[in-house]
Amino acid sequence: MTAESVIDVRETRVRAGGRTILAVDGLSVAATEFVAVIGPNGAGKSTLLKTLVGIQRAAGTVRVLGRAVGNLTAGGLARLRRQIGYVPQVLAERSELPLTLREVVAIGRTGIAGLGRRLRRDDWRRVDEWLERLGLARLAGQAYSNLSGGEQRKGLIAKAMVQGPDLLLLDEPTANLDLAWRERIVETLESLFRDVPVTVLLVCHDLEVIPACCGRLVLLEDGAVAADGRPADVLTSDRVARLYGTHLELLHRRGRYIVVPQGNETP
Amino acid sequence: MSMELGFWAPVVVAGALAGASTGMLGVYIIGMRIPFLGVCVSHAALAGAVFGSLAGLTGQALLVPALVAALATALALGLADPRRMRADVNVVMGLLFTLTMGLAFLGVGLFPRFGRSASEAFGLLWGSLTFCSWRDVALMGPMTAVEIGFVLLFYKEMRAVMFSREHAAAAGVRVTLVWTGFLILASIVLTVNFKIVGGLMIYSLMANPAAAAFQLVRGHGRALLLAVALGTVSGVGGFLIALVAELPTGATIVILSSALVGAAALAARVGRAFRAAGGR
DSSP: OOTTEEEEEEEEEEEETTEEEEEEEEEEEETTOEEEEEOSTTSSHHHHHHHHTTSSOOEEEEEETTEEGGGOOHHHHHHHHTTEEEEOSOOOOOTTOOOBHHHHHHHHHHHHHOTTOOOOHHHHHHHHHHHHHTTOGGGTTSBGGGSOHHHHHHHHHHHHHTTOOSEEEEEOTTTTOOHHHHHHHHHHHHHHHHHSOOEEEEEOSOGGGOOTTOOEEEEEETTEEEEEEOHHHHSOHHHHHHHHOTTEEEEEETTEEEEEEOOOOOO | OHHHHHHHHHHHHHHHHHHHHHHHHHHHHHHTTOTHHHHHHHHHHHHHHHHHHHTTOOGGGGHHHHHHHHHHHHHHHHHOOHHHHTSOHHHHHHHHHHHHHHHHHHHHHHGGGGTOOHHHHHTTTOOOGGGOOHHHHHHHHHHHHHHHHHHHHTHHHHHHHHHOHHHHHHTTOOHHHHHHHHHHHHHHHHHHHHHHHOHHHHHHHHHHHHHHHHHHOOSHHHHHHHHHHHHHHHHHHHHHHHHHHTOOHHHHHHHHHHHHHHHHHHHHHHHHHHHHHHHO
């Protein structure tokens, strides 16, 4: 682990249901890197994020922000998590939830404010500031459950950002969104990374959602790191063909990737 | 009249306290989609009371084993990790519910061996609002005060836990601590209310005021205040209607609280239609 490493995973194994679902021999992420983790379903992408925040127990060495996750007490783990903005996959719809968007975003300040203490004016100022920055201010008083999927997703990113995190972990933040909302989320991630000194680990299925600012791709296959490097080096035509099929072409335009189906050209 | 007032005054106060305390609890129970918690805790308390009775305890002393059983169940729920067990919290509650119900019925089955009737067993836990005394109110008052204190102290943590335990934990909230504390509180509030005012009424006061409040207002604090108000209105109003119309108290309270949910849903719908018409 180098002095600047925010994430350092060594010889790490996660087993579930009698099989190994994560087997990472070495993965380091330096401060203020933007790393996208890609791979097919069941590759272990979400498990990797859960391991980093200590939700998933793992054998081996997992160090995040200089602390060994497996050795932390409950209090130590809570303190570490306050430095990590973790956006899990989307919640199931719950129409009966009475919370407003502003209250949901304020959950990001709850742990930081301390157990049994009220949120201070400065905490609410941060909440309002991030609602404004992400274009959600007009929805602040709306019931969270009444918002669209894209608005809810942005709200969860705001919740993570009000923590003032050193590390942002995003688990498929564009899943099930239409094209317009997908692009809004990608733009949000790009502007966040440009304006805030934060290390980002983005888990995604679709290559189209990898922002232009992403400087490194990690490809997971069967729980192991199959490739790690600059996007252009990882996304070779051989690898794309092996992962997604030979009938697809990968285009690279203005730093973004587009997968184009070639179809059956024979009449 | 003054004697009648003196007779009914503790009943009215108990109705108000039962409505307020369970209405407040209901905001979290319904908000977290765990209405089964009430059934689970009440049967654990019944099992405790049954075995307490078999051990020779009587009257208010039965609250002790009932509370111990309810608390043990709540702690088992709090400590169980649904993710590791690969089961939703409602499934875990279902397992505990059947286990505690089995224990309760086992105890009831042993009653004849001790020369007592099985029907006597159910009377151990399920009280009636009509027979509430100042002694009962003296138990419910401090319990409600403790509940208010817990909600005020852990207001923001409970808001986070209600949203999602996973999201709250990810934001560094001490979820296990707060969640277990809430389950202990819930088991005390539900057991005391079951013992004093009865099961049917408590189930409805736990769910209906919160469900009505969620129809009408947005926000954690507003939902809490409205649920407490609607719970109190249901408890006191239902009792007064029952008294005047000479109807069964518990059933009238249940019907009134259910009617309030219907009225709230209607009002919310009319409000939405009104806003939509105004927006055009």
